[in-house]
Amino acid sequence: xxxxxxxxxxxxxxxxxxxxxxxxxxxxxxxxxxxxxxxxxxxxxxxxxxxxxxxxxxxxxxxxxxxxxxxxxxxxxxxxxxxxxxxxxxxxxxxxxxxxx
Amino acid sequence: xxxxxxxxxxxxxxxxxxxxxxxxxxxxxxxxxxxxxxxxxxxxxxxxxxxxxxxxxxxxxxxxxxxxxxxxxxxxxxxxxxxxxxxxxxxxxxxxxxxxx
Numbered sequence: 701x702x703x704x705x706x707x708x709x710x711x712x713x714x715x716x717x718x719x720x721x722x723x724x725x726x727x728x729x730x731x732x733x734x735x736x737x738x739x740x741x742x743x744x745x746x747x748x749x750x751x752x753x754x755x756x757x758x759x760x761x762x763x764x765x766x767x768x769x770x771x772x773x774x775x776x777x778x779x780x781x782x783x784x785x786x787x788x789x790x791x792x793x794x795x796x797x798x799x800x801x
Numbered sequence: 802x803x804x805x806x807x808x809x810x811x812x813x814x815x816x817x818x819x820x821x822x823x824x825x826x827x828x829x830x831x832x833x834x835x836x837x838x839x840x841x842x843x844x845x846x847x848x849x850x851x852x853x854x855x856x857x858x859x860x861x862x863x864x865x866x867x868x869x870x871x872x873x874x875x876x877x878x879x880x881x882x883x884x885x886x887x888x889x890x891x892x893x894x895x896x897x898x899x900x901x902x
Binding site: 703704705707739740741742743744745746747748751753756764771780792793794795796797798799 | 848852872
């Protein structure tokens with residue numbers, strides 16, 4: 701499996717972030733062709749206490765080809781454009797491949 | 802589900818990192834009581850090209866109580882001690898809760 705991983709830092713206004721994330725961004729992202737799974741994790745802290753991070757989202761595709769194809773679709777571009785507009789200063793995007801256990 | 806997430810920056814010596822990670826650290830971590838799943842993702846880049854990150858590991862527990870209990874076991878402490886020794890300068894640890902989709 702291949703994944704796009706989006707890691708967001710703590711937003712200044714969590715309520716406003718959540719509103720946009722769950723009502724606009726997630727629905728846009730779920731429309732991306734080829735997306736197999738979308739897993740969202742709220743970061744609640746770290747073993748040492750606080751965390752500078754707020755949310756982690758993993759978007760799973762069958763393989764790297766499917767992921768690359770998906771990112772070039774209109775839906776993929778719309779999701780990418782939206783994230784840069786509402787959280788460009790908070791998000792780190794990564795592309796990864798699952799290691800079989 | 803509750804998760805411990807470990808995000809590692811690019812190591813200087815990837816071969817040495819992998820050797821310790823997969824032969825020592827992962828087996829130590831898999832022994833933690835209550836651990837339901839351990840998912841490792843190798844970061845291969847970002848939509849913009851390179852990534853400062855190298856590896857993401859998610860350790861999944863039934864709930865936050867199970868996670869907190871697990872971290873206080875001898876096996877949990879051994880895994881935590883090991884990660885700080887071999888990658889203390891590379892790792893960011895987070896605790897998170899999965900958002901139901």
